[in-house]
Amino acid sequence: MKYWQGIFFMVCLCLGHSLHAQTITICPSCETKSIKEGVEIAVDYDTLLIKAGTYKEFNIHIDKPLTLIGQNLPIIDGEDKGEIITVTADGVILDGLKIINVGTSYTKDHAAIRMIKNKNFEIRNVVLEKLFFGIYLEKASHGKIINNKIKGDAVDEFGSGNGIHLWYAKNIEIIGNEIRNVRDGIYFEFADNCTVKNNHSHNNVRYGLHFMFSNHDVYENNVFENNGAGVAVMFSKFIDMRHNIFRENWGTASYGLLLKEINDAEIIGNTFEENTIGISIEGTNRIAYNKNNFIGNGWALRVRGAIYGNTFTNNNFLYNSFDLSYNSNLNDNVFDKNYWSEYTGYDLDKDGIGDVPYRPVKLFSYIVNRTPETIILLRSLFMDIIDFSEKVSPVFTPDNLLDANPLMKKAGSKEPQLAVKSK
Template identity: 50%
Template sequence: MRFPIRFIIPFLVIATFQTLGAVPDTLEVGKKYASIKQALATAAPGDVIKVFPGVYFENEVIIDKPCTLLGVGYPILDAGLKNDAIIIRADSVSIIGLHIRNVATNYVRDLAAIHVEEARHFNIQDNKLENTFFGIYLQKSRDGRVAGNSIIGQAVVEASSGNAIHLWYCKNVEVSNNEARHHRDGIYLEFSDSIRIVRNVSQDNLRYGLHFMFSNYNDYFENTFQSNGAGVAVMFSAHIVMKRNRFIDNWGSASYGILLKEIKDGIISNNLFQGNTIGIYGESSDRMTISQNDFTENGYALRILGSCRDNIITENNFIDNTFDVGTNATRQYNQYTRNYWSEYTGYDLDKNGLGDVPYRPVKLFSFVVEKVPQAIVLLRSLFVDLMNFTEKVTPVFTPQDLFDDQPLMKPHPHDQYSTSS
């Protein structure tokens, strides 16, 4: 009987690897080894450390060789409110399926459940983190992945709480399908480039759902930022792309769907902004494309200050917002065109789907409020309605050049944001 050569090749390959000692060993914690540290001490690079169910009271578990820490049935690693739980200092480390809890609050050191220090090719996946000061803290690391983790904190006061996912000087990391709740910031990035933030849920955090500064070329797709203390704030970054995200119910006196400060050359499209005090707040942000978003039931849909230039706002739907656009400037340099405004009352005689009369989204009242904030107490007063109406008929005070020259008669039918998760 002859074996076909194809059959033999895999065996040959395996045999070669075995002789080279490259097939990883599996070390079993909870069976042969009593603690993860013990197993780590004997592990060779590339080994798999399987952790079986149980509660392991360990902290400062330092992983300094490439290996995989694999939890079976969510074993609990309890840091006993002392130090970091796990510190990764080697490349190609995976941590999968652990339940890490009780990392101490520290005002000097940023203690975290999983601390990645200057590592590459890490994979942190499907872990449950509970009451950890910082959740996953990536520091000067790159080419890794943080996926499917559930990070639930117990933050009460901003000053004594940490961030769920924290990236500092990182590059080329994928952060996906995580759930971040009850921390200070849900997802925090500083000096981190080429990061992909996809399908995460960041909810009920004390401060920001998403917060980044000095982080360029990042993509944010299909995330949900909901009911965070101050919404989302992003600053001093360029070339960011935000698509199909949901910014929901960020309601409070200092709360924003997104606050953009010094954000340049970005794209914000196909997002949903619903029930936020301010949908998008723009300050010194230039050359942004804001298109095909839905703004519904916000206090202000857009609040674009006079320091913003050359932004294009097009094909968005503005529905039932208290104010569609607020601005503090009488001149403006942004382009509003082909949006749908639910308050538009014009007509379309030639039936081309575009209103024949331009729509002016800045009401006189919102302009007055910019000048004298106290005037907001007259919100919904009959006088204010009359005032807005007269100004609409003959605009005198509101920015002359802020108008949508081709308002859509019907909502723009665009791709919907992700409704899953």
């Protein structure tokens, strides 16, 4: 009996070693009771199968290519003592873990999961709660972050960290995550060639998604709602923004999308709905705005500072309090073939294009820029009269700022994507 057991063990060991796939099971009543222990005894390419239970551990350092799979969502409780999992090896997979109680520190950015200078990793189906930083990529590349749920309990910008934080990262895919109640849902700093897709980032204290000095990134089909502000793209180039929904980002300095010092980006097919400001634009050059829907925002577009070479075509501007406001010159930008719900012109030749141009800047928006309290007179008869007289004979608004070909019907074959309200 004992003899056979010995043989079996030897065979397994040999097979395991030669196929790089030994499985080590970890559970509170198993031989291996902690993850740290498991990592220690594992060799390269082993799988650690972690069964349901609570593991009070922190500072788990994974320095060899391992796969950690949680069964029925085991909980790793860091008990607020510091960082929980740190990975320095390539090819690590983390799957199905629940990590809670990351220690908050004002000197160190403790994370639930930190990747350092590694590549080819994958983090999936992980649930992070009561965290400081969630997933922190430090000079990592070629990784995937898929279907994770990150829920913080941030109340202000200071004592909180970001959900997914990228610092000097390259070629990362972030797909299908839900991130809420952290500082920035997703934060990019010097992160290039990354893709952000199908994520839902909401109720975050600062931004839903935040780009700093990052180039050649794509984000599409994400939903950003109820954040301090939706998405901030700053000092970055060649960012593709497609089919995202920016919704209900309300507040004094709040917006769906902030563009600051951005060049050569494309913003296509996005929906901006009920934000205080749809897009806040500062110092951007050569950006194409195409087929976006601006619905019921306070300001659809608010421009601060000079911008050059931007084109706005085939967008729908629907029931915004103001379609456009700006505080310096808006030369060298083109508005063409947009649909404006406030357009009152006619189309005698029936070509679908209004015969008189539309002026998106109202006199009232100047007045509000100057004296913000006047916002309370929005939609009053007096203001309508003033706006009308300005429209008939422009004095304050520049002659050349207009859409010469306003559409008579909403742009795009599809109806704007009006997702169901989730209040």
